[in-house]
Amino acid sequence: MKLVIAEKSSVAQSLAAVIGATTRKDGYLEGNGWLVSWCVGHLAGLADADVYNPNYAKWRYDDLPILPEHWQMVVGKDKKKQFAVLKQLMNAPNVTEVVNACDAGREGELIFRSVYELAGCTKPMKRLWISSMEDSAIREGFANLRPSADYDGLRDAALCRAKADWLVGINATRLFSVLYHRTLNIGRVMSPTLALIVQREAEINTFQPVPFYTVTLELPGFSASGERMADKAAAEQLKAACQGADVTVKKVERRDKSEKPPALYDLTTLQRDANRLLGYTAQQTLDYLQNLYEKKLCTYPRTDSRYLTSDMAEGLPVLVNLVANAMPFRKGIAISCDAGAVINDKKVTDHHAVIPTCNLQNADLPGLPVGEKAVLELVAQRLLCAVADPHTYAETAVTVECAGTEFTAKGKTVKRPGWLALDAAYRAGLKSTEPDKEAEEKSLPELTEGQNLPLSGTAVKEGKTTPPKHFTEDTLLSAMETAGKADMPEDAERKGLGTPATRAGILEKLVSTGFLERKKSKKTVQLMPSHDAVSLITVLPEQLQSPLLTAEWEHRLSEIERGELSPEDFMAGISAMLQELVETYQVIKGTEYLFSPPREVVGKCPRCCGDVAELQKGFFCQNESCKFVIWKNSKWWAAKKKQPTKAVVAALLKDGRARVTGLYSEKTGKTYDATVVLEDDGQYVGFKLEFDRQEGGKR
Structure with a gap:
């Protein structure tokens, strides 16, 4: 067998x-x-x-x-x-x-x-x-079936990744938690990712908008704009000079241009588009895609490639035709299949790009869960676009002169819609479509150099420079993918923070640990750092928040996969960094009140000796790996119509017992006093009652 x-x-x-x-x-x-x-x-x-x-x-x-x-x-x-x-x-x-x-x-x-x-x-x-x-x-x-030894490098890299995450997580989290008297979760990839967000917020908070002014000319069938000007008075002066001056066409340039179709999806680009167009988190998109993979409707999800292999070229036209017939948005749009645009063996690593499968033909697509159906349609749309014809258009750039100053205008005439017709049809069917990347440029009238044009009006338009935008999951995934890229070797196989398979989990952990919040603003959901996140990045040394260092580790893990670096050398580097961190790190002065006020400690945990503090629903051990808790509304306390107070819990933690008055008896409907004894088996917290002995030996 x-x-x-x-x-x-x-x-x-x-x-x-x-x-x-x-x-x-x-x-x-x-x-x-x-x-x-x-x-x-x-x-x-x-x-x-x-x-x-x-x-x-x-x-x-x-x-x-x-x-x-x-x-x-x-x-x-x-x-x-x-x-x-x-x-x-x-x-x-x-x-x-x-x-x-x-x-x-x-x-x-x-x-x-x-x-x-x-x-x-x-x-x-x-x-x-x-x-x-x-x-x-x-x-x-x-x-x-392939020899398992072919994947020993992959196993080594996976084990090194797990050990490195363990070492950084255990040591750095404990070091900073002990030194700053808070539970501060620190991760090999998590912390540099958080640093990107904190840095972006700092840039937004310190940004000072600068006003600028643009003079525009209203001409027959189009308007032309001058260069931005910092001085409003100078702009008003130019506007006045133009009123009544001649407008002459100085230069007309016409160029035929072509916009290539987008590449197929890898996991990260799919997660980015699903966030921007559908509002899904990176984790939701991965979960939906995993389900589609298991239902045999999509190919393997955790890929970092955007191309297919040459052995898939022959069957691609059939697949494209099946997908086109299954997608309602392509009705009335001619379908083409340029297989050469998506085939590149050199750019496929472990897995090719994410595409639908031929099982789409007989699948009950309307019966799919909403999220899975939406992600499947997005993957299908990208396949159809990727193999479609280029979008071709003619672009006209005109320079006119008025009052000794040049003004410019651009126009665009579509010659062949190509893949953009499919893209526009798909977006038209979305409930909340995002605006096009750039406003559709109108075509310009026929103009010749030296031609004089009548001026129908002038205006000064005021604008302001805008700050960087808050991160969304779309833009953060992009930043994670390219972090440290400029300083990495050209041939580095893996660049950036994390991998396509791990980035969604990193974002979810940052949210669950309270360092990151999702805040809805209009139609987008922004990722905002908490107060403690900013404080943590303030006290973390460079090596734990540097995207470059973590990106370099990812590059080394890929070298381990290929057998170019020994696991021992990689792990020795991680250990040496942590040894140095523990020996040299000093608490930054003046940071006592940098973090949120500490919770009042009620007593010591009987399991791990950590601090037990009161929260809204109970008394919890503050050591995150320990699950000890005394619930305020547990069935045991609720039956006695009592809630444990701070004083009662303090006594239970110190002595294992506490005197409690006014306990309710379900049998008699009366109240009584007794000693509550804490019983903890390491997994569950329980209680029992002890009664005082009365005279005559009765209890």
């Missing part, structure tokens, strides 16, 4: 259906010589710090930096059952080979290898590497 391990049960079922493993078992499928099981995402991950040393459960400066010599992987508590299934299958005597069918990317490789090694498996490995969940792609993938 051969064992296939997918990342999710839904993917496993699709694979099993194609290779004939149709008999359902507990945690796997079987049939036709195959066993097919799944991982439930990250079954195993790097162990928490306290696994290496129980003392690390407490956050202490003296323990830093924490640099494990021998890394340990652990299985998540809620995933042990499925791990047991996989371990049993991997080590079953009748299993001769194990096929890694997890997602074909860095994280998928890590998910499989972690389980393989934790299970102690030594069976030969093969790799299923596909970019589509179509039946034909699955069959072809199984017919051409």
